Amino acid sequence: MILFKFISTGFLEPPEQRSSVLKSQKMIPQQYCYPSLFIYGHRSSGKSHVVNVLMKELELPHTTVSCVECISAALLFEQVLLSFFGCDAAAQLPRSPSISDFVRIYRQQSSQFPAKQTRFIVMEKAELLRDADANLLPALLRLQELVDDNVSVVLLSEIVWDKFRPNTGCFEPLLLHFPDYSKGELQQILSKDCHPSYSAEFYSSYINILLGVFYTVCRDLRELRHLAALNFSKFCEPVAAGKAKETETHKLWKNIEPHLKKAMQTVYLREVSSVISLSCKGLSAHTHVELPYYSKFLLIAAYLASYNPARTDKRFFLKHHGKIKKTNFLKKNEKTSNHLLGPKPFPLDRLLAIFYSVVDSRVAPTASIFSQISSLVTLQLLTLVSHDDQLDTPKYKCAVSLDFISAISRTVNFDIVKYLYDFL
Known part of the structure; x- marks a missing residue:
């Protein structure tokens, strides 16, 4: 709700004014949004998905930049100008642009095409900005002031702001934390991947057993989803063979218990499938680890x-x-x-x-x-x-x-x- 208020209205208003502000759509173009927002949380906590859905549902002008793909500041500047002002603006960048070149071109384009509502620059994997030029991150955090435009930078990161903050000091963004999913929330999310050949109750009981084993050591949704897909065939093996019914949880648990214990030893290692392992000419499956x-x-x-x-x-x-x-x-x-x-x-x-x-x-x-x-x-x-x-x-x-x-x-x-x- 806080993120929705920030993006849709540009400021955080008291609860008694919330409904009136959201209804007054004419106010949005005239309101400057907060210059920068820092959203942090562990991997697979829904940061990117929530922000992207809000941008699309509210039909806000935005560009999503992956700091993994944009390995240089030049690629970052080019993508922002291309998204907001078109290829002609991006073509004005010199071969090795500085932050001042980017600000100059942005100011020129924004004066010709003023913002009708806040433009958002969403930076995924923003922790990689710490390895960029020392002046890049401070400039992005106060980009609104530098370009004199209604623009806001949203930084998505897996680390806390205290480890992110530059030693030289910079503008403090608005902080927003995405907590880890609870066990119940993980149960609901993973149960949606129900196998079409089995009932939803059967797959939900399997997820409950899986979380009972792995929840204490792993909260990563992607890793748990990988483990669920990897071990489900062993769980339903007795049912497929006619040796047990879907309701006989004890028999199913006895069958899958050794496989889950083995998977516990390689959690986060992502062993490849047996098909890929066979192509390794006798090498151990542990050869392929992350x-x-x-x-x-x-x-x-x-x-x-x-x-x-x-x-x-x-x-x-x-x-x-x-x-x-x-x-x-x-x-x-x-x-x-x-x-x-x-x-x-x-x-x-x-x-x-x-x-x-x-x-x-x-x-x-x-x-x-x-x-x-x-x-x-x-x-x-x-x-x-x-x-x-x-x-x-x-x-x-x-x-x-x-x-x-x-x-x-x-x-x-x-x-x-x-x-x-x-x-x-």
């Missing part, structure tokens, strides 16, 4: 620490180590491949030292890096082998195969074979 960028390098560093002797770290990760031949640090009893002996435990400080050596950019040792290590342990890609009382020096083992880590390395253009002692 991991954060730095988590991939942490896993690579863990694999190197597990299968390389500690004394070889100087040979692989120190730039000015000189010429060191393999025979110089071979021991007499070290004739067996480390890959045949299996992974060896390594301390946390060695893992981080290798990680900072192999990652291709400077990374500060923040809490995010340590939380990603914990996530890898939770996903069973790393194994914690130290005792509970050894909190100061935890030790880990890498729990993935060579095929798996090779596939992960290819996604970040890292040749892991060159850093493995067994392949020297």
Whole structure:
């Protein structure tokens, strides 16, 4: 309701004036909307859908810009001018436009084509703006003032404003939070994907079982929808075979329980289907996973620490180590491949030292890096082998195969074979 008031009327009025303002459509063109709105919430909480539906239903002039697709400010400026004023306005941009070029052209076009009502610029994945030019985000937040036009910028983000705000300071947007769906809301939404061959009550009971297992660890609607589609065939298997009825929930639960436990180990990993897995020529289905960028390098560093002797770290990760031949640090009893002996435990400080050596950019040792290590342990890609009382020096083992880590390395253009002692 707050978002509807913001978009439809341009300001937040008292409740007693709400109905009269909404009825008075003639007031809307004369009212300037708030310069910028920051909408935040976790992924799949309905931010983009609600905003886009409101724009279309109210027939408001708007343009939706994906910060993933617009990899440069030039593409952003071009899309905004193209949507509001046409291709002739966009053609006036120089080859490498600055924010002042964009403001100048926008002011010229808005004076020729004044806004009859608020123009909205909707920025999806707006957190990527933090990596753009330092003056771009502050300029967008007060674009209304710069171009002297009835325009408002709506930023959609998955992070809170405190982590978004530039260090140099900027105009504070109006904040609006989209909370996560409750369990009941997820039940209603997921139940709408009912399979046509079965009753709505049967599919709803399946969703209830699914949420009972995954709700404590996953609130992502898209991930839950993926899990529901992936495991439904196993749930209705006894019904299709005539071994159980749709109302025999206990039998159905016993049949699907092991499959849900297996899926719990790979939640968020998005294992590919068996058809795609067969085309991998024997590679594990875990080869195709979605991991954060730095988590991939942490896993690579863990694999190197597990299968390389500690004394070889100087040979692989120190730039000015000189010429060191393999025979110089071979021991007499070290004739067996480390890959045949299996992974060896390594301390946390060695893992981080290798990680900072192999990652291709400077990374500060923040809490995010340590939380990603914990996530890898939770996903069973790393194994914690130290005792509970050894909190100061935890030790880990890498729990993935060579095929798996090779596939992960290819996604970040890292040749892991060159850093493995067994392949020297």
